[in-house]
Amino acid sequence: MKKVAFIGTGLMGFPMASNLLKAGIKLQVFNRSISKAEPLKEFGAEISNTLSSVVKDTDFIITMLTDDGAVEAIMSHPDFLNNLNSGSTVIDMSSIKPNTAIKYGNIFKSKDINYLDAPVSGGTIGAEEGSLAIMVGGEQSVFDKSINILKAMGNPTLVGPIGSGQVSKLANQIVVGVTIGAVAEAITLCEKAGADPVKLIKALSGGWADSKILQTHGKRMIEKDFSPKGKTVTHFKDMNNILECANSHNTHLPISSLVKEMYKSLVEKGHGNTDHSSLYKEIERINREWVKN
Numbered sequence: 001m002k003k004v005a006f007i008g009t010g011l012m013g014f015p016m017a018s019n020l021l022k023a024g025i026k027l028q029v030f031n032r033s034i035s036k037a038e039p040l041k042e043f044g045a046e047i048s049n050t051l052s053s054v055v056k057d058t059d060f061i062i063t064m065l066t067d068d069g070a071v072e073a074i075m076s077h078p079d080f081l082n083n084l085n086s087g088s089t090v091i092d093m094s095s096i097k098p099n100t101a102i103k104y105g106n107i108f109k110s111k112d113i114n115y116l117d118a119p120v121s122g123g124t125i126g127a128e129e130g131s132l133a134i135m136v137g138g139e140q141s142v143f144d145k146s147i148n149i150l151k152a153m154g155n156p157t158l159v160g161p162i163g164s165g166q167v168s169k170l171a172n173q174i175v176v177g178v179t180i181g182a183v184a185e186a187i188t189l190c191e192k193a194g195a196d197p198v199k200l201i202k203a204l205s206g207g208w209a210d211s212k213i214l215q216t217h218g219k220r221m222i223e224k225d226f227s228p229k230g231k232t233v234t235h236f237k238d239m240n241n242i243l244e245c246a247n248s249h250n251t252h253l254p255i256s257s258l259v260k261e262m263y264k265s266l267v268e269k270g271h272g273n274t275d276h277s278s279l280y281k282e283i284e285r286i287n288r289e290w291v292k293n
Contacts, residue, residue, distance in 0.1 A: 002059040003028065004149060007051075007074060008094070009037045011228065012120070013064035015127040016093070016153045018043055020062075023152035030054035051079035058088060060149055065094040067237055075104050081111075089114040089146055093134070093153075095234070097241050098163040098170070099248075101137060105162035114142040117162055119169035120154060121176070123230045125216070130154060135172070137165035170245055173238040177259045177276070179213045184280040187221050188287065197222050217277040226274040226281070233272035236263035 002025075006017045009031040021027050021043040030048045031037040037047050048054035051074065055061050061084070065071050071094050074080055084090070090108055092101065092115070101117035108115040116138035126132040132154030136143055143158045150156035159168045186209075190197040201218050204210050220226065239260035246253045262282045269285075271278050 002026075002149075003057065004060045004062065005030070005048075005054045005058040006045075006062045006064070007031070007054060008064040008066075008070075009040065010064070010066070011124055011231075012127045014040070015124065016062075016064060016120075016132070017045065019127075019130040020149065020152050021045055025149065025152060028054050028058060051077055052083045055080055056083045057085060059085070060089050060091060060146065062091045062149070063094060065092075066234070067094070068096045068100050070094070071096050071100060071104075075107075081107075084108075084111065084113050086112040087114070089116065089142060091116045091118050091146060091149070093118045093120055095119045095169050095173075095238060095241075096166060098166040098245060101166045102163040105138075114139070115162060116142055116146060117165040118150065118156065119165055121169065121172045122154065125229065126154065133157075133172070135159055135165045135168035137162045137167075167245065170238065170242045173235065174242055174253070174256050176213065177235055177239060177263070177279075178255055179211060180217055180277055180279050181259055181262065181283075183214050183218045184221060184277070184283045187218060187280065188283050192287075217275075220275060220277040221280040226271075226278040228273055228275045230276045231272065232263060232266050232274050232276050232278055235276040236260070236267050236272070239263055 004025050005028045007030045009017055009029060017027060017029060017040055027045045028048055029037045029040050029045045030051060041047060063074060090113060105115045116136055118134050118136045120132040120134050122132040130153055134150055134154045134156040136156050136158045137160055159165060187197045190200050201214060204214060242256050243260060262279060266278060266282050
């Protein structure tokens with residue numbers, strides 16, 4: 001049986017690791033805060049206290065980390081790099097810049113180590129249900145031998161060479177961020193103009209405006225439940241990465257630029273750890289300021 005390591009058991013990583021264990025995959029787990037990984041013992045995980053021990057003699061290493069800085073800290077660490085087996089495969093499922101993925105793809109290739117960038121979409125619900133959309137960049141042969149591991153967490157699609165997974169995730173985050181903003185404005189309009197937003201969602205179901213975001217995030221907005229399923233600060237990071245990528249390809253994304261500024265305002269006002277559906281709160285704030293003026 002192939003030995004798999006999993007690094008990063010936060011909001012997303014924990015349920016993803018749980019699904020791997022439920023699929024019968026032998027798992028070695030490491031997290032900077034070991035207490036966050038300990039509950040995985042009941043599913044059969046072995047908990048490692050060091051980076052070197054979690055990756056040593058491992059066939060597949062999965063990382064699910066918060067951002068580029070966290071990925072750099074792990075993947076550049078000697079305890080990680082110097083203990084990877086030749087021929088092993090690193091699958092980074094974090095959401096990072098495409099150039100960061102390409103950089104580590106080249107580093108690992110020079111050490112005869114395979115690499116896939118495989119960010120996900122679907123939030124904590126998708127992670128718990130094992131139904132994540134998984135956008136993969138890398139070689140077909142590496143993807144093929146990793147497919148059963150990826151399928152335990154969701155629905156993987158190879159979209160191109162290394163870096164393409166991250167570009168696809170940025171495209172995903174454009175659609176998600178802009179749609180959250182549209183749903184927030186639609187609900188705000190209904191509340192202000194006397195229509196029932198709960199019945200709005202029912203009325204739009206099955207039509208062109210229907211979506212998972214309308215159904216899920218719209219409900220959160222109506223109930224004013226902004227407990228984090230996908231954090232505002234994380235989506236702000238993604239919007240910055242989107243615009244940086246666009247700029248590097250001489251492309252202007254005006255709607256994404258506006259959404260980024262709205263997420264920036266939320267983070268600056270202390271709402272970074274709320275759910276990204278709290279874009280609704282920013283629209284409320286803008287309307288209060290607009291009425292005053």
